[in-house]
Amino acid sequence: MRKLVCPQCKVAAVYVKNEKGDRLPVYVTDNGQIVPKDPEASLDGFNLEEVFCLGCSWHGNPRRMVRY
Numbered sequence: 854m855r856k857l858v859c860p861q862c863k864v865a866a867v868y869v870k871n872e873k874g875d876r877l878p879v880y881v882t883d884n885g886q887i888v889p890k891d892p893e894a895s896l897d898g899f900n901l902e903e904v905f906c907l908g909c910s911w912h913g914n915p916r917r918m919v920r921y
Contacts, residue, residue, distance in 0.1 A: 855883040857918035864908030865921075866890070869899040879904065881915045 856865040857880075868876045869887065877899055878890040887901050905912040 854880075854888070855920070857881040857883060857885075857915070858921045859906040859908060859911050860917060860919045861911040862906060862909040863921055864906060866907040867904040867915075867918075868907060869896070869901060869904055871898045871900065876905075878907070881918050883920060885916060887915060 858865045859867065865880055866878060867881065868878045870876055877894060877896070879887050880890060881887055881904065887896065889896060902914060903912060904915045
Protein backbone atom coordinates (compact mmCIF):
# COMPACT_ATOMS: atom_id res chain seq x y z
CA MET A 854 0.00 0.00 0.00
CA ARG A 855 1.47 3.33 -1.07
CA LYS A 856 0.45 6.41 0.86
CA LEU A 857 -0.34 9.86 -0.47
CA VAL A 858 1.35 12.82 1.22
CA CYS A 859 0.44 16.39 2.16
CA PRO A 860 0.92 18.71 -0.84
CA GLN A 861 2.55 21.30 1.41
CA CYS A 862 5.01 19.46 3.70
CA LYS A 863 5.11 15.93 2.19
CA VAL A 864 4.05 14.13 5.41
CA ALA A 865 1.83 11.04 5.03
CA ALA A 866 0.25 11.19 8.51
CA VAL A 867 -3.09 13.01 8.58
CA TYR A 868 -6.19 12.85 10.73
CA VAL A 869 -9.96 13.18 10.37
CA LYS A 870 -12.45 14.69 12.82
CA ASN A 871 -15.97 13.81 13.92
CA GLU A 872 -18.75 16.17 15.04
CA LYS A 873 -17.43 16.23 18.62
CA GLY A 874 -13.97 17.27 17.43
CA ASP A 875 -12.35 13.92 18.20
CA ARG A 876 -9.35 13.15 16.00
CA LEU A 877 -8.48 9.84 14.35
CA PRO A 878 -5.03 9.40 12.74
CA VAL A 879 -5.33 8.00 9.21
CA TYR A 880 -3.43 7.49 5.98
CA VAL A 881 -4.71 8.04 2.44
CA THR A 882 -3.76 5.28 0.01
CA ASP A 883 -2.71 5.93 -3.57
CA ASN A 884 -6.19 4.89 -4.74
CA GLY A 885 -7.83 7.50 -2.46
CA GLN A 886 -9.02 5.17 0.29
CA ILE A 887 -8.80 6.46 3.87
CA VAL A 888 -7.31 3.86 6.22
CA PRO A 889 -7.06 4.27 10.02
CA LYS A 890 -3.52 4.12 11.39
CA ASP A 891 -4.82 1.68 14.03
CA PRO A 892 -6.30 -1.26 12.06
CA GLU A 893 -8.91 -1.88 14.76
CA ALA A 894 -10.26 1.71 14.73
CA SER A 895 -13.55 2.51 13.04
CA LEU A 896 -14.20 5.41 10.66
CA ASP A 897 -17.89 5.55 11.62
CA GLY A 898 -19.00 9.10 12.39
CA PHE A 899 -15.87 10.77 11.02
CA ASN A 900 -15.93 13.31 8.18
CA LEU A 901 -13.95 11.68 5.35
CA GLU A 902 -14.31 14.68 3.03
CA GLU A 903 -11.64 16.70 4.88
CA VAL A 904 -8.27 15.59 6.23
CA PHE A 905 -5.88 17.56 8.43
CA CYS A 906 -2.08 17.26 8.18
CA LEU A 907 -0.14 16.35 11.32
CA GLY A 908 3.00 18.06 10.01
CA CYS A 909 1.75 21.52 9.08
CA SER A 910 -1.42 23.62 8.94
CA TRP A 911 -2.74 22.20 5.63
CA HIS A 912 -6.21 20.69 5.47
CA GLY A 913 -8.46 19.82 2.59
CA ASN A 914 -10.02 17.13 0.48
CA PRO A 915 -8.02 13.88 0.45
CA ARG A 916 -8.05 13.96 -3.37
CA ARG A 917 -5.72 16.99 -3.19
CA MET A 918 -2.97 14.91 -1.58
CA VAL A 919 -0.05 13.95 -3.83
CA ARG A 920 2.17 10.96 -4.60
CA TYR A 921 5.71 11.22 -3.27
